[in-house]
Amino acid sequence: MARLLGYTHPACLDHDTGLEHPECADRLGSVLEAVHDAFPGIEWIEAPRATRGQLLRVHDERLLATVLSPPPHGTLHLDPDTVVSPGSPEAALRAAGAGVAAVDAVMHGETDVAFCAVRPPGHHATVDAAMGFCLFNNIAVSAAHALDRFGLGRVAIIDFDVHHGNGTQAIFEHDPRVLYLSTHQAGIYPWSGAGNERGAGNVVNMPLPAGAGGGAFRQAWREELLPALRSFEPQLVLVSAGFDGDRRDPMAQFDLEPADFGWLTGELMREAAHHAQGRIVSMLEGGYHLGALAEGAVAHVAALLEADAGTGPR
Numbered sequence: 001m002a003r004l005l006g007y008t009h010p011a012c013l014d015h016d017t018g019l020e021h022p023e024c025a026d027r028l029g030s031v032l033e034a035v036h037d038a039f040p041g042i043e044w045i046e047a048p049r050a051t052r053g054q055l056l057r058v059h060d061e062r063l064l065a066t067v068l069s070p071p072p073h074g075t076l077h078l079d080p081d082t083v084v085s086p087g088s089p090e091a092a093l094r095a096a097g098a099g100v101a102a103v104d105a106v107m108h109g110e111t112d113v114a115f116c117a118v119r120p121p122g123h124h125a126t127v128d129a130a131m132g133f134c135l136f137n138n139i140a141v142s143a144a145h146a147l148d149r150f151g152l153g154r155v156a157i158i159d160f161d162v163h164h165g166n167g168t169q170a171i172f173e174h175d176p177r178v179l180y181l182s183t184h185q186a187g188i189y190p191w192s193g194a195g196n197e198r199g200a201g202n203v204v205n206m207p208l209p210a211g212a213g214g215g216a217f218r219q220a221w222r223e224e225l226l227p228a229l230r231s232f233e234p235q236l237v238l239v240s241a242g243f244d245g246d247r248r249d250p251m252a253q254f255d256l257e258p259a260d261f262g263w264l265t266g267e268l269m270r271e272a273a274h275h276a277q278g279r280i281v282s283m284l285e286g287g288y289h290l291g292a293l294a295e296g297a298v299a300h301v302a303a304l305l306e307a308d309a310g311t312g313p314r
């Protein structure tokens with residue numbers, strides 16, 4: 001059984017996106033409740049705030065000012081989808097800080113794997129822009145920390161959210177120390193991630209059509225993406241864990257089931273064991289059907305623990 005630490009913070013519930021916004025606080029509540037019920041033995045740690053220096057490794061000063069200085073009351077739309085509220089700075093700092101702390105923990109051998117149950121999500125945020133519900137790019141901040149703080153030369157980012165992680169790709173596409181691998185639905189937000197977007201040879205995108213189910217998803221990973229990960233020999237595996245590829249999700253049209261997320265996570269555990277001493281840090285991204293999100297997260301965490309879904313870790 002792998003050792004797993006959970007990272008979260010109550011402030012992540014205070015990022016207020018307004019009425020009927022799909023990226024709502026209930027998402028995180030449902031993940032935390034379901035994972036706690038399935039695995040009551042998991043130790044949860046309160047995420048620290050990311051520092052300015054950690055954020056500035058991937059973002060510019062202007063984005064920090066935008067996210068960290070919301071209006072004192074109400075909400076401000078940064079784009080039609082993306083909102084900051086008075087609670088957003090603390091939520092965004094804790095979400096990014098969770099990944100940094102989790103990287104520290106796995107690199108120092110305090111745990112094998114870590115799951116960061118946080119919001120707002122991050123993988124659409126670019127160097128200078130919040131977008132697509134994302135304020136800071138949590139997974140990119142974590143990767144940059146692994147590169148700078150620990151001097152790693154090979155960090156892999158696995159993105160199985162149904163949307164392409166355009167921000168993550170843009171941040172690292174010229175940095176061969178980072179490998180970015182993604183499956184996502186073709187032809188939907190953010191309309192990037194074509195197969196011919198290869199960065200410096202360190203980006204592999206596998207867009208799949210609407211309706212793609214577990215067969216197509218697993219085939220893409222088994223035949224294309226996992227071999228690329230294996231060849232890269234990652235020293236650390238980071239996961240943008242979005243569960244909006246579930247067939248019940250209202251934001252996209254994949255036909256996946258929780259077991260598909262569990263399967264991929266198990267494969268990542270095997271790959272990480274070969275080259276990365278088992279080190280995996282996973283961060284919550286999307287997932288907008290509360291029940292599907294909770295079940296996907298439980299299947300994912302079960303595989304991270306190398307446990308059967310529904311059984312406690314100890």
Ligand SMILES: [Zn+2]
Pocket residue numbers: 161162163242244285286287
């Ligand atoms: Zn998504």
